[in-house]
Amino acid sequence: MDTPQPTPEQIQARVLHRDGLMLVIDKPAGIPVHRGPKGGANLEASFDALRFGLPRPPVLAHRLDRDTSGCLVLGRHRKATASLGLLFKHSKISKTYWAVVEDGPVEAEGEINIPLGRLNEERGWWQKPDPDGLPSQTTWKVMGRGNGLTWLALEPITGRTHQLRVHCAAMGWPIVGDNIYGNGPRFGEPSLHLHAREIVVPLSKNKPPVCVTAPVPDHLHERMLACGWNANEALDPSA
Template sequence: MDVPELTPDEIQARVLHRDGLMLVIDKPAGLPVHRGPKGGANLEASFDALRFGLPRPPVLAHRLDRDTSGCLVLGRHRKATASLGMLFKYGKIGKTYWAVVEGGPAEDEGSIDLPLGRLNEERGWWQKPDPAGQPAVSNWKVLGRGDGLSWLALEPVTGRTHQLRVHAAAMGWPIVGDNIYGNGPRLGEPRLHLHSREIVVPLSRNKDPVRVVAPVPAHLHERLRACGWREE
């Protein structure tokens, strides 16, 4: 479900937060953040429309998978981007994702501590549980249940590639629409049900952290409602 590049107006309409140091934008599902080796539509191609008076476009401070939607942080200049990079590296930024998973955990909250490694050389980004891999920890909490599904809040303590997707699948409750680690289109759902719902950035020592919430995208509405979510 690839989506086309955003026009200047479209990407400006997706700005959730803007200050002198950073932007937080609402990334659409299906659009990669980077230009791929074969080219194609990507989010970075639209960043020039986000300069807002600065000489250079903003730069990605972290990444989201192509099929994940929601809060994405951009640094507005080199020094800010470096500061944000350190905050992400050392786990100082709070990240909460919403996911709809098949089945779900028996308990109401818990933690997954499962190291991850690369699946193989050909699939460079793909991951698998690997006792000899990098440490990976995710906290989770059930927000609702229904229709054989669960609505979870997921907090990645570490920031491994595809971490939440692999962890959920390894626990036996894959994320709806995950065509790599889950059952993908078997449920008739081509879209991954994983959304970067909230980000908390402690950017200034003498100010409260910046807290940004991304609206729930349309493709999650039906299954979230089945789990008890009420539209905002």
């Protein structure tokens, strides 16, 4: 289900971190970050409400898929956005995603090294495992299991489009609700169970990295509880 355009109050309520250089917001699932060719709701259209006294609205420092929720970094001015862009480009920013996958790995943790390339010209964003593609690396750790599902913490070492979704599907444990690479429905429930849980940004040389955690969205609760997640510890990043 598509998420409606956030009001100024709604987008401001999703600010998880704010300083002079950047914002980190809790992106809702079901809304794209950019305006699509057919128009419709998009996060950028609400960024004017996030100026907080600056002359221009913040801009995206990276992207999340429409159906992915969680930590999204915005640069508050041109110089900051350029610095963030370099940190993302050189993999200096660490990201931890939580996902619920079908079945799941036997081991407790591991690493996926599967090069990725474009599926075809028509589906410009879609990816596939490709021996001649770009090197792509993901580490994973089992956080819990239950009801034929596994709750994983995923860390993309590289930042390819759809990397986590393709890697999980290629390993035989697609992300619940993935309607491109997994067994998710084209429309309706369950929606994609992928959440950008935590991001660590070493933006200032003289200060410790900024670490931000996004709360688990409602649509993940049922299956994460089945895998042993404790909702009462939801504010604890180690929960």
